[in-house]
Amino acid sequence: MTRQELFEQIKIKQSFLCVGLDTDLNKIPSHLQKVADPIFEFNKQIIDQTADFAVAYKPNIAFYEALGPKGWESLQKTLDYIPKNIFSIADAKRGDIGNTSGLYAKAFFETMDFDSITVAPYMGIDSVSPFLSYENKWVILLALTSNEGSLDFQFSELKNGKPVYQEVLEKSSKWGNPDNMMYVVGATRGEKIGEVRKIVPEHFFLVPGVGAQGGSLEEVAKYGMNSRCGLLVNSSRGIIYAGKGTDFGTEARKEAKKLQGEMEVLLNQYCY
């Protein structure tokens, strides 16, 4: 999917919602446990109910990988079921030396046909560039995460006065461009998103941590939006586990619709 196409979807749906498919066999309703592929059946119903309000779906690969080969089959079926006009994100946080990253790119862009994959920056340019060689595919690079451990290295101050995450943004933004790279930017610190926006004004940000992880959507939009929205804000548990019984689909729909409504207001306030 191109940046233009993504922006058009955002305009059509008045939404920059990404639904995180962190689908856990222990958390899906009991009536689904009896079907042949409970993970896929759950995802299918979540997608049916939320596709009107979501511009992206983000399966968290660990949840599928933990189930062995069967999990990968559920993932493939889920990906095939995501409508083609909705952006798909493999939240895999891969990254290795060049030829190995090339194989991860093959896994997620050829064997599977994801639009994008999250990538870790520690190993530098050759761990990222193989993903950038695919047309209309995207790298979503970890820049500033919102977990506890983000304080360990991402904020370490360099001799040049910059924190490590800033060095990651400045260097990596030259490896690709706003048409094939996005950044993971955590939502727990609103003003930090503003600082990142100044460094990379054009790139899309994938923002985890709104909802269950505690960030404020209003702050994210205020500090992070650019003239083409430039945001995909993820919610996983808050949507997919909104209902615990046979109503899980309609409850997920309500939550997604609610977030879309808030996003519509923010788009009109900060973007158009």
Add this chain to the structure above:
Amino acid sequence: MTRQELFEQIKIKQSFLCVGLDTDLNKIPSHLQKVADPIFEFNKQIIDQTADFAVAYKPNIAFYEALGPKGWESLQKTLDYIPKNIFSIADAKRGDIGNTSGLYAKAFFETMDFDSITVAPYMGIDSVSPFLSYENKWVILLALTSNEGSLDFQFSELKNGKPVYQEVLEKSSKWGNPDNMMYVVGATRGEKIGEVRKIVPEHFFLVPGVGAQGGSLEEVAKYGMNSRCGLLVNSSRGIIYAGKGTDFGTEARKEAKKLQGEMEVLLNQYCY
């Protein structure tokens, strides 16, 4: 596997060789292409021929992941075939927020039963600690890699005068201990390994980059060895693709034996 058991295997075999199973369908001999599972059949014969000389096997997970669910089945069969007294390494370079890292740990330590997994440090403590909660399992954390991109962030100088990789070593060594953590330390810069050894004197290092990637085994041993060896040195392509035809197994055996012979000399020179 415990550190004591690993060290005993090193003493018994007089070797610190890790064989990298970077098994590529396009590179394995044509006579194997017809069997039901060429990847597993190739690995099986490589293991049969090299188990006398290797103390560790390291499947590079990208090679299996690129093949979809079938690849994961080949990986599982390969892992099951590795003798229990040989250390197994999932070279996966995973790392995510706490609960997601917990699922990656489940994937590699429960769904599969690897002894260890390589992990990326960028997201900090909660991305690493879930792997450390398993008894007799190991995290092998990326510290200093030997690829081109290692220069992008790992060597950036911090305000305190230390390079980023040193901060990674110093902080992360407090999250675990030498009985459940190792470090990936690249071999292309011999004297750098000596610097890392001073920071973490007791930890094992997994050293890629000897052979095809160009490091010198002599330098690695001279600068990196401690009194309990403290090294696992990997060779992938140099061993598994030593022969291109029906002789690939015996050619791999010759290469592994040759490396073991060199390692025996170095163990007696620098360790005992």
